[in-house]
Amino acid sequence: xxxxxxxxxxxxxxxxxxxxxxxxxxxxxxxxxxxxxxxxxxxxxxxxxxxxxxxxxxxxxxxxxxxxxxxxxxxxxxxxxxxxxxxxxxxxxxxxxxxxxxxxxxxxxxxxxxxxxxxxxxxxxxxxxxxxxxxxxxxxxxxxxxxxxxxxxxxxxxxxxxxxxxxxxxxxxxxxxxxxxxxxxxxxxxxxxxxxxxxxxxxxxxxxxxxxxxxxxxxxxxxxxxxxxxxxxxxxxxxxxxxxxxxxxxxxxxxxxxxxxxxxxxxxxxxxxxxxxxxxxxxxxxxxxxxxxxxxxxxxxxxxxx
Numbered sequence: 001x002x003x004x005x006x007x008x009x010x011x012x013x014x015x016x017x018x019x020x021x022x023x024x025x026x027x028x029x030x031x032x033x034x035x036x037x038x039x040x041x042x043x044x045x046x047x048x049x050x051x052x053x054x055x056x057x058x059x060x061x062x063x064x065x066x067x068x069x070x071x072x073x074x075x076x077x078x079x080x081x082x083x084x085x086x087x088x089x090x091x092x093x094x095x096x097x098x099x100x101x102x103x104x105x106x107x108x109x110x111x112x113x114x115x116x117x118x119x120x121x122x123x124x125x126x127x128x129x130x131x132x133x134x135x136x137x138x139x140x141x142x143x144x145x146x147x148x149x150x151x152x153x154x155x156x157x158x159x160x161x162x163x164x165x166x167x168x169x170x171x172x173x174x175x176x177x178x179x180x181x182x183x184x185x186x187x188x189x190x191x192x193x194x195x196x197x198x199x200x201x202x203x204x205x206x207x208x209x210x211x212x213x214x215x216x217x218x219x220x221x222x223x224x225x226x227x228x229x230x231x232x233x234x235x236x237x238x239x240x241x242x243x244x245x246x247x248x249x250x251x252x253x254x255x256x257x258x259x260x261x262x263x264x265x266x267x268x269x270x271x272x273x274x275x276x277x278x279x280x281x282x283x284x285x286x287x288x289x290x291x292x293x294x295x296x297x298x299x300x301x302x303x304x305x306x
Contacts, residue, residue, distance in 0.1 A: 024112060024284075026119055086127045086143050088179055088210075089114050091157070092189035094134040094166030095236045100280065101221035109280040110188045110217055111157045116288055117186060122147045129179075132156065133171045134163030140178075168193045172201025182209030190217050191264055199267040212273035213291075216264065220281040222257070225250050 053075055062076040091114045097107040114130065121128040122145065129143035130153050139156055141149075168189060175185060185205050191198060191214070205212050221227075227246035234241050261277070268275040276291050 024115065086129065086179070086181065086183035087117070087121050088129050088131065088143075088175060088183060088185045089117055090131045090133060090171065090175065090185065090187045090189075091160075092134070092166060092168065092187075093132050093138065093160055093162050094192075095162050095164050096166070096190055096192045097217075098162040099219055099222070099236065101219050102281070104280055106190055106217050106219055106280055107162055109278070109284075110215075111160070112284055113188055113215060113217075113278070113287065115154060115157055116284055118153050119150060120288075122150055128153075130156065131171075131175065132160045133166075133168075135165045135167045135170075137171055137174055138163065166193050167197075169197025169199075169201040172198070173204055176201070176204040176208055176210070179210070180208055182211075184211045184213065186213050186215065188215045188217060190222075195260070195263055195267065198264070199271065202268065202271050202273055206271050206273060212268075212271070214264075214268055214273060214275045215278050215287075215291075216261070216275055217278045217280065220279055223279060225253050225257075 053073070064075050067073070067075045091110050093107060097110060098105055100106060100108070118128050118130060125145055127143045127145040128149075130139075130141045131137050132139040139160065141153060141156060166189075168187075168191065172185075172187070179185075202212050202214070225246070227250070229246060230243065231246045232241055232243045265275050274294075276287075276294075278287055
């Protein structure tokens with residue numbers, strides 16, 4: 001797959017798609033946060049790390065009043081999640097992600113989810129980097145905590161087209177080498193690849209201190225297998241087409257799919273990583289809200305055990 005050239009991103013259609021993507025992300029995130037009184041939901045620690053001088057716009061709740069009383073100077077407290085938090089969003093753009101039984105493909109849903117997560121992280125003044133991959137890392141946008149960077153991310157997401165095969169494990173190992181400083185890695189993929197290599201890549205990221213969250217994106221037709229009669233399934237990522245009697249293989253297909261999902265879920269649990277099951281029939285607000293609610297609950301549980 002040829003990489004998008006800078007001039008391609010100035011195409012009016014690409015710009016329109018990027019604008020829609022960004023607007024949608026903003027609506028989903030702000031719609032969810034409208035009823036919330038506390039943010040952020042990200043980060044992996046809240047221990048005090050250091051002081052820094054107050055800057056206009058800083059949250060007054062973090063002012064250190066004791067230091068102000070002693071020195072008559074304004075300092076705010078910084079915490080581990082503020083000083084260490086960098087999110088790496090990895091979006092799978094392999095050919096299997098092109099599949100969609102309805103109006104939206106897995107890749108398009110993944111783009112929207114990546115856009116929402118990017119918008120939310122930048123809204124919280126944390127840093128985010130975005131990687132787009134198939135058999136290798138095709139596009140990488142270095143980390144930034146500037147909200148103006150959202151336009152660059154949206155343009156790249158909108159212009160990205162699916163490639164051929166995928167090597168998720170290799171990409172995760174590459175990311176572990178590129179980002180040795182601990183942070184968070186958010187993987188968005190259908191995970192149709194070698195399971196052992198995927199889990200080895202997750203283990204590598206965990207070994208160097210990254211928190212890993214996997215959004216396992218599947219189409220409702222892949223989850224339910226609603227086909228009947230003689231059906232020819234078109235092969236993706238180099239696989240040949242298969243003519244089948246759908247009703248005869250439905251039961252075995254669903255059994256294998258559930259076993260596949262269970263192995264991945266258990267593998268993530270062994271590596272202390274969270275796997276989020278995503279159905280592209282669900283709204284982004286539902287998917288994002290469910291994940292953030294889970295994260296809020298587990299954060300409270302961690303605080304309660306200290």
